[in-house]
Amino acid sequence: MSEQILDTRNRPLRDLRISVTDKCNFRCQYCMPAEIFGPDFEFLPQHKLLSFEEITRLTRIFTSVGVGKIRITGGEPLMRKELPKLIEMIRQVDGVQDIAMTTNGSLLARHAKALKEAGLDRVTVSLDSLDDERFGRMNGRGYHVSDVLKGIEAAAEAGLSIKLNMVVQRGVNDEDILPMARFFREQKHTLRFIEFMDVGNSNGWKLDQVVPSSEIVQRIHEEMPLTPIDPNYFGEVASRYRYVGTDQEIGLISSVTQAFCSTCTRARLSAEGKLYSCLFASVGDDLRAPLREGKSDEEIREQIRTIWGKRDDRYSEVRLNDTPGLNKPDKVEMSHIGG
Numbered sequence: 001m002s003e004q005i006l007d008t009r010n011r012p013l014r015d016l017r018i019s020v021t022d023k024c025n026f027r028c029q030y031c032m033p034a035e036i037f038g039p040d041f042e043f044l045p046q047h048k049l050l051s052f053e054e055i056t057r058l059t060r061i062f063t064s065v066g067v068g069k070i071r072i073t074g075g076e077p078l079m080r081k082e083l084p085k086l087i088e089m090i091r092q093v094d095g096v097q098d099i100a101m102t103t104n105g106s107l108l109a110r111h112a113k114a115l116k117e118a119g120l121d122r123v124t125v126s127l128d129s130l131d132d133e134r135f136g137r138m139n140g141r142g143y144h145v146s147d148v149l150k151g152i153e154a155a156a157e158a159g160l161s162i163k164l165n166m167v168v169q170r171g172v173n174d175e176d177i178l179p180m181a182r183f184f185r186e187q188k189h190t191l192r193f194i195e196f197m198d199v200g201n202s203n204g205w206k207l208d209q210v211v212p213s214s215e216i217v218q219r220i221h222e223e224m225p226l227t228p229i230d231p232n233y234f235g236e237v238a239s240r241y242r243y244v245g246t247d248q249e250i251g252l253i254s255s256v257t258q259a260f261c262s263t264c265t266r267a268r269l270s271a272e273g274k275l276y277s278c279l280f281a282s283v284g285d286d287l288r289a290p291l292r293e294g295k296s297d298e299e300i301r302e303q304i305r306t307i308w309g310k311r312d313d314r315y316s317e318v319r320l321n322d323t324p325g326l327n328k329p330d331k332v333e334m335s336h337i338g339g
């Protein structure tokens with residue numbers, strides 16, 4: 001059994017979410033708005049990115065202090081060249097029980113088979129609408145729904161387990177809630193509805209654009225009756241509901257209206273090797289420098305123990321009490337550290 005480390009709120013470190021690139025081919029308004037992430041925006045140069053060897057070494061150190069779940073994310077993780085090679089390297093690490101990836105799905109069709117063969121267990125594909133025009137607008141680059149559906153199909157054919165993520169914004173895509181629910185119920189994939197969050201510094205978040213999960217459940221329940229079911233594991237982010245009379249389910253990720261910080265076991269590693277103890281953190285701790293300065297595994301492990309031991313984050317829990325417009329320090333961008 002590996003060591004378990006606890007933060008100041010007794011939360012163990014269990015999941016590591018690894019961002020492999022800060023780049024993305026989409027410009028979702030709620031994440032990387034085109035007016036900010038324009039042609040002049042400077043993304044990380046290659047030498048600042050953690051190499052696959054560095055990521056794998058850190059994964060090994062993290063598993064020795066209790067991490068079992070790995071999620072590959074970004075930016076768009078499939079923009080990172082030779083990603084299957086990284087998956088293969090992480091798969092070899094003792095203690096890694098589950099490797100998942102979050103992707104916008106646009107490049108998945110051509111990579112799904114290689115990812116599965118390399119050892120990826122699961123993909124979560126983000127899709128906000130089945131309406132091509134609206135989807136093209138939301139992704140900021142005119143990508144088609146069919147590009148993503150082909151990716152989902154290829155992932156299913158390759159034998160990857162699949163979930164869908166839909167960020168719901170009132171007045172933007174809330175009319176897609178029912179069509180998405182019907183479609184993925186039919187397709188037998190679990191769809192999770194995510195409350196629009198105030199991540200990063202530039203997504204123009206307003207509370208009145210958040211559709212509370214309770215309302216989403218109500219809207220679906222009126223047409224397709226739902227019943228709540230237990231979480232799959234301690235600290236599961238989504239609350240689960242099953243369509244009555246079926247074994248199909250949906251998930252609700254309610255970080256705005258029902259914060260889940262008290263069971264948050266997630267650490268996030270940015271593409272340049274900074275460790276963030278919260279999605280809403282302003283600063284991360286640099287792990288790349290110690291890696292490149294020749295520090296030993298034990299020295300880096302001790303640094304991680306110290307960071308996690310001091311952790312007190314509970315941003316979502318305090319968010320609703322925050323005064324809008326309060327002068328807070330800039331938070332890290334979600335595309336930078338992964339969702």
Ligand SMILES: Nc1nc2c(ncn2[C@@H]2O[C@H](COP(=O)(O)OP(=O)(O)OP(=O)(O)O)[C@@H](O)[C@H]2O)c(=O)[nH]1
Binds near residue numbers: 236238264
């Ligand atoms: N506030 C907050 N939101 C989170 C956190 N983790 C995930 N989310 C949100 O939930 C979405 C879904 O996360 P995923 O990584 O797909 O889901 P997951 O629940 O970790 O995945 P499973 O392992 O399949 O249960 C993310 O895109 C974020 O929007 C978190 O720690 N804090």
Ligand SMILES: C[S@@+](CC[C@H](N)C(=O)[O-])C[C@H]1O[C@@H](n2cnc3c(N)ncnc32)[C@H](O)[C@@H]1O
Binds near residue numbers: 102124198
């Ligand atoms: C940052 S993306 C990275 C992975 C990949 N590019 C994708 O879109 O799946 C991870 C997840 O964060 C979600 N996300 C981004 N901005 C968000 C926001 N403001 N509120 C809620 N979820 C958000 C996305 O929908 C996506 O499911």
Ligand code: SF4
Binds near residue numbers: 024027028031075104
């Ligand atoms: S949510 Fe994902 S696909 Fe959309 S801009 Fe952010 S990183 Fe790219």
Ligand code: SF4
Binds near residue numbers: 260277278314
């Ligand atoms: S807001 Fe921070 S502490 Fe709370 S669940 Fe999200 S990442 Fe964890």
